[in-house]
Amino acid sequence: MGNTDKFEMIANIYDTPERIQIAKVLSDAIREYLVDAKSKNAIDFGCGTGLVGMNLLNEFNSVLFLDTSQNMINQIEQKISGFNIQNAGTLCFDFEKEGLSDLRADYIFMAQVLLHIPNIELILSRLFDVLNVGGHLLIVDFDKNEKVISDIVHNGFDQVELTEIMTKIGYRNIQSKTFYHESKIFMGQDASMFILDSQK
Template sequence: MEENVFEAIAKKYDSTERIELANIISHKVREELVQAKDKTLIDYGSGTGLIGLQIASSVKTALFVDSSKNMVEIINNKIAANKLQNTLTFVADFTKETLDIKADIILVSLVLLHIPDTKNILEKFYETLHTDGKLIIIDFDKNPNVYHPKVHSGFATDELEELLTSVGFKSTSIQPFHHGEKIFMKQDATLFIAVSKK
């Protein structure tokens, strides 16, 4: 992940468009957390916490992990301002290291597209989850109109499902849940949610 890019945009990250999209995503993720009050969740690539902070009350402990110190600093300020008790933050990049922590749920929202080696990061998530843990991926459907040398142009859901199975996940369900105008590199795009069980 290009840390310097995210370090540079951290302070301007919470745009109206990003907040609107985060609200749609948070609403969808909350449906997966109905029985998660005793669970530990990692929001990986948490950014400024636009999604994770909205769902923190649905779990016992929410761990925010991002490779950008500036992003994590913004989350820490939000946690302090909202007096949240059940949260922890970490600056870490799972493509280079893993933390000595385990979780019941890992949320990866609009992060996978920034990671060049998809299989490697999915293996790291698999290792980090407890048995019967759940990986929740939110990302864009493959989009032929998107090209960027450092970003995947979305994901073909059948290929993603195959990849998740190959790293050990027992089952995966994938469904589209939102189509928006100019939400992916200024292109119209569809968001999907993929839920995989370890």
């Protein structure tokens, strides 16, 4: 997946106070969209060191932490064993290279992940295949920001355009809103974030 090499290098120093704080904001936003999730299985897609998913463990029957960076996965496995967590698993896998035919989930959430993915339509299609019928994909990411110039990440997303792409794939009941504004949080620029909920 996009920028895996970079994440491999920073895995063991990733959990800064700033990232822990923003992860709490993101997980609180996701929590508001969960319905009868205690019996459901979730995937934290592009989980990094699991900062968001760890905050949501009590909301689900189980959470699978999935990332392309083995070093990030190693960090999560240390947390899982260190806290004796029973309802979590890990998987190091790259959906850009292939799909997973036997993986299923009721909820998939991805927080600040989509901006790292060059071909978002491919990934959103493969995640659609993983979702159980009626399952939800929740995306938290940056609103499109023209001040951000980068050749390694998208400069955010237009919610209407993203909704159109997802509708074409087959997602339904799509709703999104901007929920957070902060200074200097996106490549040194002031930025806002949105949350999008969709269903298969």
